[in-house]
Amino acid sequence: MLGPARRGAVAAAAVASAALAMTACQPMDSSPSPDGTAAPVTRPATSPAGGSATDGPSAKSSASPGSGGSASSAPATAPAPAHGTPSASAPASASAPAPGGSTGGIVPACAAKSLKVTARQAAQRPAGTGTGAAIVTFTNVSGRACVLKGHPTVAGAGNGSPEHNSPLKVTPVGPAAPVTVTPGGRASVKLTFVQVQGEADGYCASGADPSVYPTVVVGLPGSGAHQVALDDGRFAECDDTVTVTAVAAATS
Numbered sequence: 001m002l003g004p005a006r007r008g009a010v011a012a013a014a015v016a017s018a019a020l021a022m023t024a025c026q027p028m029d030s031s032p033s034p035d036g037t038a039a040p041v042t043r044p045a046t047s048p049a050g051g052s053a054t055d056g057p058s059a060k061s062s063a064s065p066g067s068g069g070s071a072s073s074a075p076a077t078a079p080a081p082a083h084g085t086p087s088a089s090a091p092a093s094a095s096a097p098a099p100g101g102s103t104g105g106i107v108p109a110c111a112a113k114s115l116k117v118t119a120r121q122a123a124q125r126p127a128g129t130g131t132g133a134a135i136v137t138f139t140n141v142s143g144r145a146c147v148l149k150g151h152p153t154v155a156g157a158g159n160g161s162p163e164h165n166s167p168l169k170v171t172p173v174g175p176a177a178p179v180t181v182t183p184g185g186r187a188s189v190k191l192t193f194v195q196v197q198g199e200a201d202g203y204c205a206s207g208a209d210p211s212v213y214p215t216v217v218v219g220l221p222g223s224g225a226h227q228v229a230l231d232d233g234r235f236a237e238c239d240d241t242v243t244v245t246a247v248a249a250a251t252s
Contacts, residue, residue, distance in 0.1 A: 107180055110146035112224025115139065119216070119228045122190060130196025130210065130236035136218050136228060137188040137250055140181040148187045148247045149178040150221040156213035156235065162227040165217050169241040176246035186250035189218070193237035204238035212236045220247060 116139045125132030138148060151172035155165035179187045196202035196210045204210055213235045219225035 107145050107147050109222035110138070110140060110148050110181060110220075111142075112226065114142035114146055115223065115226065116141045117218065117226040117228045118231065119218075120231045121233070122192075126192070126195040128195030128197050129199065129202050130238070131193055131230070131233070132195045133190060133192040134230060134235070135188050135190055137186050138181070138220070138223075138226075138247070139186045140183055143183055145180055145182045145185075147178045147180050148220055148223055150176050151244050151246050152189050152191075153217075153219040153225070154191060154242050154244065155217040156211060156237075156240070157215045157217050157227060159214045159229075162215075162217045162225060166211075166213075166240065168237075171241065171243045172246065173243055174245050179247055179249055181249075187247050188250045189220075189247050190245045191216075191218075192243040193235070194239045194241055196236050196238055202236070206239050208239055210236055210238050211240060 119134050119136045122133035122135050155167040157165035181187050202210050215227050215229045216235050217225050217227050
């Protein structure tokens with residue numbers, strides 16, 4: 001039989017063997033905690049894209065204190081804008097263009113000084129030996145568009161002052177509409193006279209004597225009066241009457 005001392009030694013050896021067996025069953029990669037007991041190691045979970053779960057917005061800091069690494073923190077969330085305050089990313093509202101611009105303004109009437117006026121005998125005119133008919137052309141010599149309108153007034157004049165003239169009786173024909181004349185553009189009217197008949201000084205079918213004028217004064221509403229001579233002679237007419245068309249865009 002074993003003595004009491006021997007039995008105590010055997011019991012102590014059995015307890016030590018059991019403790020060694022339990023220690024061998026623990027994971028080998030456990031790191032000791034500050035109190036000397038083994039602490040479990042948490043491995044980073046792998047995200048579907050192959051990255052660490054700490055890459056996500058909800059990841060906590062993985063750096064140990066004193067390790068020198070910077071903490072991986074979740075991205076800050078911008079505060080919601082205050083009630084009634086527009087977001088900085090909202091597009092600005094474009095304002096409508098002010099009226100009266102270059103495309104929306106009213107085109108003014110052509111001033112007298114904006115026009116160069118010429119006259120020539122018309123290709124189509126009454127048969128006879130007088131002027132018959134003339135085309136009076138207005139050319140815009142200014143730097144901006146302007147408007148001509150209406151039927152002209154006509155007066156016979158000499159080569160002197162246009163105020164010394166003899167007004168003719170005007171018969172207007174055709175509708176009148178405003179005509180916008182661009183810089184360098186032209187508009188015209190046609191004057192048709194009672195034709196002179198016969199040779200030499202001629203005669204009028206009415207029995208009156210023909211009238212001959214070196215120039216005529218042609219006026220348009222709002223655009224002044226213009227003294228103009230024919231490019232190839234004088235104005236010869238009968239009865240001091242003239243038929244006039246309204247101003248229109250020049251075709252030739």
